[in-house]
Amino acid sequence: MTYFHSVPIRSERFWHAPASALILWTCLWCNLNTGFWNIQSPNNLYEWQALIRAVLPFLVLPVSLFLLHQRRRLHLPRGAPSRLLMVYGIIAALASMLSPGPIASLYWSMAFLASILAAWVFVNRADPIQSARQLLQVTWVATFIIAAIIGYQARNSVFGTGSTSYDIHLQLDQLSRSSGVARWAAVPGLVCLVRAYHTRRASLIAFFLATAAVSFFIVYRMQSRGAIFGSVAALLFALLVSSRMRRYALPFASIAIILILILDSPATVSNRVSTYLQRGQSREEFLSMTGRTRVYERGVAAFQDSPVIGRGQWADRMVVGEHIHNSFLQALLNGGILGGIPYFASWITGWVFFYRLQKWNDRLVAVDRVYLLECGTVMMFFTFRAIPETTTASFAVDLLVMVAVYVYLEALSVSMLRKPMRHPAFVMRRAVVREATVSL
Secondary structure (H helix, E strand, O other): OOOOOOOOOOOOOOOOOOHHHHHHHHHHHHOOOOOHHHOOOOOOHHHHHHHHHHOHHHHHHHHHHHHHHHHOOOOOOOOOHHHHHHHHHHHHHHHHHHOOOHHHHHHHHHHHHHHHHHHHHHOOOOOOHHHHHHHHHHHHHHHHHHHHHHHHHOHHHHOOOOOOOOOHHHOOOOOOOHHHHHHHHHHHHHHHHHHHOOOOOHHHHHHHHHHHHHHHHHHHHHOOHHHHHHHHHHHHHHHHHOHHHHHHHHHHHHHHHHHHHHHOOHHHHHHHHHHHHHOOOOHHHHHOOOOHHHHHHHHHHHHHHOOOOOOOOOHHHHHHOOOOOOHHHHHHHHHHHHHHHHHHHHHHHHHHHHHHHHHOHHHOOHHHHHHHHHHHHHHHHHHHHOOOOOOOOOOOHHHHHHHHHHHHHHHHHHHHHHOOOOOHHHHHHHHHHHHHHHHO
């Protein structure tokens, strides 16, 4: 892989994205941890803020459509994953009429579609790459801030002396489970680790490494197996792709593993890892993925009742009665086979876009090489997390993060296709042709 040096993530302008796009994107983040049930007559200040946050999709959706129609500069590549997600979202919205709660299902469809449209507002410009970078920056900062807030609110559980923080949702008033908290911590941890190995400033290196260490400690304390395996896969992916991270991080990781094996026997280490992953569960509970296999059976049965178009957004809660814990099964429940096909294709094309850009790595400017590695690392995390949890199939922070990743990959692809080829072989061949022409 191409080696690249430190990257100052700076420019002559701090804001490149339109103010309207930033406001719309902020509104969607404010809509997290609220819902249709908050749209009711408020009685106190808390209910007022919940109501205001809950109605934001009604604002974001039409405003995004208006801005996109007004400028008409949106250029998405063929097979763009965000476009495929839009097709899936429209089909799931149409399926809302078959939902047991059609109004609530349509509300979540609005939030889902608004997420994609608001991201498109960022790149609805003649030169979208600067705004796409800004979209990623805002998304990374948002995950960092919320992860810090959650870590502070649950500090007694996370940084306490207890053997586990798996029941952290009790301290957070049921706002987030251990898997959700681990997800919030993993994204900024992965991004900070990548940036730590691609900057030269000592202060930034210390900050990024410290943030990554705290983030992964929170992931460890949550004991969410999906987040743990997803983080491991993402870190291995980053090491595989980045020659700089292989050069510096791999020796440290090897030394750490050797020290662990010296301090404890392999059998002791294996027993501790097994105990940690089992979380005190019986063999049956562990093999059933904490009851997920039972939920999957009920989900498949519910899918067979409406296999073509599905039952609309949040079909798992409204039809099955509980969280389905699998992105692909949830997509089939929400949009049926018609919606499931573009949804599955969005994951495939997302990786196709990444590897295509990775082949053009020597043509990218240094800042985009870092952003591309960050996108691939985060996408690997959510790819693994899509199996035991739901990712991008319904409105959630997972969708907001992945849509930002997709739109950046798409904008970068458009930008690269517009640039003249600078590959050394092409330049040499063009020089030979020019020389031959002159001689003639």
